[in-house]
Amino acid sequence: VSGSSAFVVTFLAAAVEVIEMVIIVVGVGSIRGWRSTWLGAGTGLAVLAVLVLVFGAALRAVPISALRLVIGTLLLIFGLQWLVKGIRRVSVNGLRGMGERSATAENVPVSGVDWTAFVLSFKGVLLEGLEVAFIVVSVGLAGQTLGSAVLGAVAAFVVLAGAGLLARGLVQRIPRSALQLIVGTLLSSFGTFWSVQGLGIAWPGNDLAILGLIGWYVLTAAAYVAMLRSGLAKKVQR
Amino acid sequence: MTLVLRWLRAFGRFWYDFVVGDDWTVAATVVVALLATWLLRGAGMSAWWLLPAAAGAVVGLSLRRTMR
Numbered sequence: 001v002s003g004s005s006a007f008v009v010t011f012l013a014a015a016v017e018v019i020e021m022v023i024i025v026v027g028v029g030s031i032r033g034w035r036s037t038w039l040g041a042g043t044g045l046a047v048l049a050v051l052v053l054v055f056g057a058a059l060r061a062v063p064i065s066a067l068r069l070v071i072g073t074l075l076l077i078f079g080l081q082w083l084v085k086g087i088r089r090v091s092v093n094g095l096r097g098m099g100e101r102s103a104t105a106e107n108v109p110v111s112g113v114d115w116t117a118f119v120l121s122f123k124g125v126l127l128e129g130l131e132v133a134f135i136v137v138s139v140g141l142a143g144q145t146l147g148s149a150v151l152g153a154v155a156a157f158v159v160l161a162g163a164g165l166l167a168r169g170l171v172q173r174i175p176r177s178a179l180q181l182i183v184g185t186l187l188s189s190f191g192t193f194w195s196v197q198g199l200g201i202a203w204p205g206n207d208l209a210i211l212g213l214i215g216w217y218v219l220t221a222a223a224y225v226a227m228l229r230s231g232l233a234k235k236v237q238r
Numbered sequence: 239m240t241l242v243l244r245w246l247r248a249f250g251r252f253w254y255d256f257v258v259g260d261d262w263t264v265a266a267t268v269v270v271a272l273l274a275t276w277l278l279r280g281a282g283m284s285a286w287w288l289l290p291a292a293a294g295a296v297v298g299l300s301l302r303r304t305m306r
Contacts, residue, residue: 081259220294
């Protein structure tokens with residue numbers, strides 16, 4: 001494997017993981033506020049850097065399946081709770097609340113650390129970062145091109161994290177109630193994907209299955225919103 | 239000692255709220271569905287579909303329970 005092929009392979013493979021990381025951080029930050037989300041993401045990156053520096057190539061021995069199972073299960077449980085809240089709000093209020101950011105509505109502490117935002121972004125960054133580190137170590141050591149593999153992963157992180165920062169402004173404009181529904185859908189999709197993968201079960205289509213899961217949760221949410229809205233309309237008519 | 243106890247209590251409460259939230263049935267369903275997926279895998283079935291199906295169902299049950 002040449003240096004340039006190692007760069008391209010690592011860039012593309014790492015991009016898939018970094019996209020997931022960025023989606024979680026931007027979604028959580030938009031709902032819960034940015035300070036604790038950045039703190040969680042920064043701590044996740046710091047822990048990741050320490051793990052990479054201390055363990056290096058031995059990182060391949062980390063039980064990634066167990067991590068996927070635990071982190072995926074927690075993300076799924078939390079994502080489903082947000083999905084339920086989002087469906088309820090969109091059914092009752094429609095897409096009102098454009099741009100509103102009410103801390104009390106989400107029980108976000110006014111001062112101090114919001115541990116929910118911290119934990120969600122920390123786990124997302126750490127798990128995805130570890131997966132990127134595995135890709136770098138595997139591609140780099142297999143082809144004796146560790147330098148190019150590291151560069152590929154760093155380039156993927158810089159490009160996609162930059163795109164995430166730019167997208168932040170757009171995400172803030174999404175109606176409040178819809179945003180919770182969207183982030184709940186995404187957390188549930190990633191959580192489902194990782195926890196099943198953590199059990200050692202392969203998804204049909206590998207990483208593409210995430211798109212299928214997002215589609216499944218979007219359809220499920222749309223069906224429940226339609227059912228609840230028609231139920232509420234009947235109540236009003238009575 | 240009281241500081242440590244208070245911190246431990248807050249730590250426990252945080253994880254309880256994080257996992258259980260408004261409706262404990264969501265967490266319970268996810269755990270049971272994962273267990274069933276693992277058992278089916280042991281029996282030679284690739285049951286990747288079970289968790290999304292259970293998750294979709296429990297969202298409906300949780301909505302029914304919390305909107306009553």
